[in-house]
Amino acid sequence: MDFITIVASDYDSALKQARSEYGPAVRIQTRKDFFTGTSFTKKSACEISFYLVEPKTEENPCVEEPKGKEEPVLVSSSQGKVLHEMTGFLPQMVVPSQSKALLEDLLKGNDFGDAYIEEAASAVLSTDTLFSKDDFEMKILEYIIDSISIDHASFAHPPKYFVLLGPTGVGKTTTLVKIAMLYSQIVPAECQLKVAVLSLDSFRAGAFAQIETFCNDLHIDLFRCAGEGDLSLLLGQLDSYDLVLVDTMGKSPKDGELALKLKTMLSVLPKKDTAYYLAVSASHKQRDMDRYFQLLGSYTLSSIVVTKTDETENVGNILSFSKSHNLPLLFMTDGQKVPQDLHKASNELILSFLDGFSLDFRTMGTPQSTSMQ
Numbered sequence: 027m028d029f030i031t032i033v034a035s036d037y038d039s040a041l042k043q044a045r046s047e048y049g050p051a052v053r054i055q056t057r058k059d060f061f062t063g064t065s066f067t068k069k070s071a072c073e074i075s076f077y078l079v080e081p082k083t084e085e086n087p088c089v090e091e092p093k094g095k096e097e098p099v100l101v102s103s104s105q106g107k108v109l110h111e112m113t114g115f116l117p118q119m120v121v122p123s124q125s126k127a128l129l130e131d132l133l134k135g136n137d138f139g140d141a142y143i144e145e146a147a148s149a150v151l152s153t154d155t156l157f158s159k160d161d162f163e164m165k166i167l168e169y170i171i172d173s174i175s176i177d178h179a180s181f182a183h184p185p186k187y188f189v190l191l192g193p194t195g196v197g198k199t200t201t202l203v204k205i206a207m208l209y210s211q212i213v214p215a216e217c218q219l220k221v222a223v224l225s226l227d228s229f230r231a232g233a234f235a236q237i238e239t240f241c242n243d244l245h246i247d248l249f250r251c252a253g254e255g256d257l258s259l260l261l262g263q264l265d266s267y268d269l270v271l272v273d274t275m276g277k278s279p280k281d282g283e284l285a286l287k288l289k290t291m292l293s294v295l296p297k298k299d300t301a302y303y304l305a306v307s308a309s310h311k312q313r314d315m316d317r318y319f320q321l322l323g324s325y326t327l328s329s330i331v332v333t334k335t336d337e338t339e340n341v342g343n344i345l346s347f348s349k350s351h352n353l354p355l356l357f358m359t360d361g362q363k364v365p366q367d368l369h370k371a372s373n374e375l376i377l378s379f380l381d382g383f384s385l386d387f388r389t390m391g392t393p394q395s396t397s398m399q
């Protein structure tokens with residue numbers, strides 16, 4: 027006899043679904059009530075197993091008729107093994123010999139790097155424990171959550187001089203303007219910071235015009251300087267601001283002369299009030315981010331601003347990079363709209379990018395624009 031199983035939120039829904047799909051031929055055999063998900067998303071569920079009787083015909087007049095209300099056999103865990111063979115509805119188990127391949131599939135599918143995967147494997151895998159697939163995934167998720175580090179301190183108390191460094195075209199200028207709006211629009215107004223943008227990017231045609239348009243439209247004070255001397259003269263005026271967002275030039279730091287010029291200018295800023303942040307695009311390969319990190323070796327970076335998360339599906343590359351250099355995450359941007367497309371990095375937001383797990387995280391981190399209220 028063939029058994030069919032249906033899982034629904036409760037017994038009545040499962041029965042209704044069986045009847046609507048298979049009509050009156052449904053004969054319930056077993057019922058099992060259980061919970062799905064994990065502590066994050068625990069939900070009750072009911073699984074029924076049933077078989078179908080043939081319709082009554084002239085050739086087959088002895089078909090079993092339904093006898094009033096059917097009472098399914100309740101399945102308990104001790105009966106599980108036998109019934110599993112019959113209907114295959116017990117939780118899927120992960121055999122230790124397959125667990126490494128499963129972990130690699132999940133993490134590679136999310137763009138995690140090899141070193142991260144190796145570390146996760148040694149932390150999560152065990153040779154002698156049999157896990158249900160849900161518990162196994164949960165262990166991997168716990169590892170991922172533990173490996174996420176967020177720069178809450180810079181978010182709550184940004185430094186007076188916030189310098190954003192990063193490769194050409196990564197979104198530095200756009201992101202700085204979003205950050206300027208965030209801190210100048212805090213609710214209540216007494217907590218708003220007096221914010222200015224300082225552009226050191228006077229080497230590329232159109233660079234200043236771009237930031238000037240943004241700042242004019244959004245009423246943000248803008249300063250520009252082209253050299254060390256200019257900057258030391260400006261410091262007096264900048265003194266009255268709580269937060270000065272420093273936009274750096276969009277040239278590769280491989281260009282030695284420009285890199286040196288930038289370094290010389292930045293050295294004018296008061297050390298104790300200055301912090302450096304690295305902008306990386308979520309679609310960059312981890313190798314490219316590592317290379318950029320090496321090139322900026324002479325700066326002590328505080329944390330990472332991740333741009334363009336709307337242009338990729340996965341963020342394992344970012345988490346691997348963040349972990350390997352011990353650099354926490356600060357902001358994430360997901361579009362060109364100023365100021366909306368800026369979000370404080372958070373575990374929930376990062377989990378919402380994970381793919382391939384049984385749990386659906388996409389709804390967890392539906393990003394709201396970051397605001398300071």
Ligand SMILES: Nc1nc2c(ncn2[C@@H]2O[C@H](COP(=O)(O)OP(=O)(O)OP(=O)(O)O)[C@@H](O)[C@H]2O)c(=O)[nH]1
Pocket residue numbers: 192193194195196197198199200201227233274275276277333334335336337359360361362367
């Ligand atoms: N899709 C998407 N585009 C973005 C995001 N942030 C910035 N951009 C776009 O990326 C392009 C480059 O942005 P910029 O802010 O000029 O980048 P930059 O790093 O200052 O560039 P350079 O000064 O040339 O090094 C622009 O078209 C932005 O609108 C984002 O989060 N998502």
Ligand SMILES: [Mg+2]
Pocket residue numbers: 198199200227233273274275276
């Ligand atoms: Mg720029």
